Amino acid sequence: MRSFGRSCRGQGKVFVKLVRQTEQQLLDQGEAISTLAQQAQASLEQTTTLSESQRARLSEHLTTAMRHHEQLRKQSKQLTQGKKLAHCKVVNAYDPTIAPIIKGKSNCPAQFGRKPGIISEPATGYLFANLTPKGNPSDESYVLPLIDKVEQAIVRVQQGPKRSIHSLAGDLGVNDPVLRQALHERHILSVGIPKTVAPINPHPSAQEVLDILNEAGLNRKRTPHQVQLACASGYSRPVVESHIATLLSRGAGAVRYKGHEGAVVQQGMTVMSYNGAVLVRIRQQKMTKRAQKFRRLLGLKSPKVSKIKQEKN
Amino acid sequence: MNWAPQSSLQGRKGDEDICRRFRTDFAVIYACGLREYRINPSQAYFVLPATLCEFRGRIDEALMDELIAIQAAAAMDDGLVSPAHLVVDTFPCEQGSQRVTDATTLYKAQKKH
Numbered sequence: 001m002r003s004f005g006r007s008c009r010g011q012g013k014v015f016v017k018l019v020r021q022t023e024q025q026l027l028d029q030g031e032a033i034s035t036l037a038q039q040a041q042a043s044l045e046q047t048t049t050l051s052e053s054q055r056a057r058l059s060e061h062l063t064t065a066m067r068h069h070e071q072l073r074k075q076s077k078q079l080t081q082g083k084k085l086a087h088c089k090v091v092n093a094y095d096p097t098i099a100p101i102i103k104g105k106s107n108c109p110a111q112f113g114r115k116p117g118i119i120s121e122p123a124t125g126y127l128f129a130n131l132t133p134k135g136n137p138s139d140e141s142y143v144l145p146l147i148d149k150v151e152q153a154i155v156r157v158q159q160g161p162k163r164s165i166h167s168l169a170g171d172l173g174v175n176d177p178v179l180r181q182a183l184h185e186r187h188i189l190s191v192g193i194p195k196t197v198a199p200i201n202p203h204p205s206a207q208e209v210l211d212i213l214n215e216a217g218l219n220r221k222r223t224p225h226q227v228q229l230a231c232a233s234g235y236s237r238p239v240v241e242s243h244i245a246t247l248l249s250r251g252a253g254a255v256r257y258k259g260h261e262g263a264v265v266q267q268g269m270t271v272m273s274y275n276g277a278v279l280v281r282i283r284q285q286k287m288t289k290r291a292q293k294f295r296r297l298l299g300l301k302s303p304k305v306s307k308i309k310q311e312k313n
Numbered sequence: 314m315n316w317a318p319q320s321s322l323q324g325r326k327g328d329e330d331i332c333r334r335f336r337t338d339f340a341v342i343y344a345c346g347l348r349e350y351r352i353n354p355s356q357a358y359f360v361l362p363a364t365l366c367e368f369r370g371r372i373d374e375a376l377m378d379e380l381i382a383i384q385a386a387a388a389m390d391d392g393l394v395s396p397a398h399l400v401v402d403t404f405p406c407e408q409g410s411q412r413v414t415d416a417t418t419l420y421k422a423q424k425k426h
Contacts, residue, residue, distance in 0.1 A: 122399075126393075
């Protein structure tokens with residue numbers, strides 16, 4: 001018998017020998033599956049009663065099932081030999097893209113699902129892009145794909161001055177020197193990503209601003225004013241959590257469509273409806289004082305209320 | 314509008330529900346920009362549920378990213394949002410409905426106490 005899990009979760013006990021014996025019996029029973037599948041594939045090709053499309057569909061299903069079986073078998077063998085599992089472990093035979101949710105689960109049983117990433121404006125919470133990866137990768141792997149998506153949106157802008165990303169904020173999970181270097185190469189300040197648990201200074205002195213610019217090597221690319229704004233909009237847990245809570249209330253909390261494609265569609269639709277609500281809120285000027293101040297500093301125009309009223313009348 | 318699609322069998326029912334709301338729910342009519350459109354009362358649905366289901370089935374990751382990019386570009390064009398300072402984070406979401414197990418019940422019972 002062996003105990004596992006953190007003591008704060010309440011340690012579970014498992015009869016390791018029994019598990020390994022049962023696992024081996026099941027593996028022995030499933031030994032013949034690959035031979036049977038090959039026979040089924042051959043029979044499927046020879047059959048004349050099915051149409052071409054039906055045959056193709058059944059063949060695809062069979063191949064998918066065999067691929068999943070092979071993954072499960074490989075994983076089970078690793079378990080019986082006492083080896084540590086790889087990052088993307090299979091937890092659902094019907095959907096290998098699902099992974100255990102590790103984030104924020106320090107005091108409850110681990111659940112299985114997905115971990116979408118979002119990139120938002122800190123003032124109003126407008127989501128510029130989202131990413132629903134397969135499995136449960138590390139947080140820093142989300143950053144560059146999300147930035148690429150934002151840059152694709154910027155390319156589509158037709159009016160006004162040329163837009164660019166000045167700074168990026170994130171929690172300690174995205175604190176990676178390689179990622180910081182990649183951001184600096186794209187002329188993006190990484191001052192909003194904390195290096196320790198200590199909070200970021202929202203009002204840096206002139207010397208500190210200069211140090212930040214020198215450290216990033218962006219002296220001629222970014223201005224001191226942009227650095228001050230970047231520090232002011234550094235990572236703040238309550239701000240980001242409020243965006244996430246609103247998104248969850250719109251149906252992003254539980255994916256009800258099947259598979260990874262279903263999750264992408266559902267999360268995308270939720271993000272679009274959330275953004276629609278944010279834009280309505282901006283037009284109606286229903287924003288916090290912090291958001292209003294931040295928008296003023298960014299030089300974002302506010303819609304003229306009198307003009308809207310005239311149009312309405 | 315809360316977009317909370319249902320799975321497989323429930324999906325069709327969910328589509329019928331949202332299609333019905335296109336005619337009856339003023340919030341949905343407003344959100345979809347249908348205020349100016351005159352709906353033919355002889356038709357049972359404004360948008361057929363089967364069509365909506367078909368449309369949803371054709372959306373893939375690339376198209377969804379493009380739709381979100383178009384929405385963001387339009388908002389930037391209007392000067393409503395700026396991509397200058399951004400924040401990144403992740404959040405967990407469950408797949409499907411949570412299965413009721415003894416462990417879950419025990420955990421929730423302990424939490425209530």
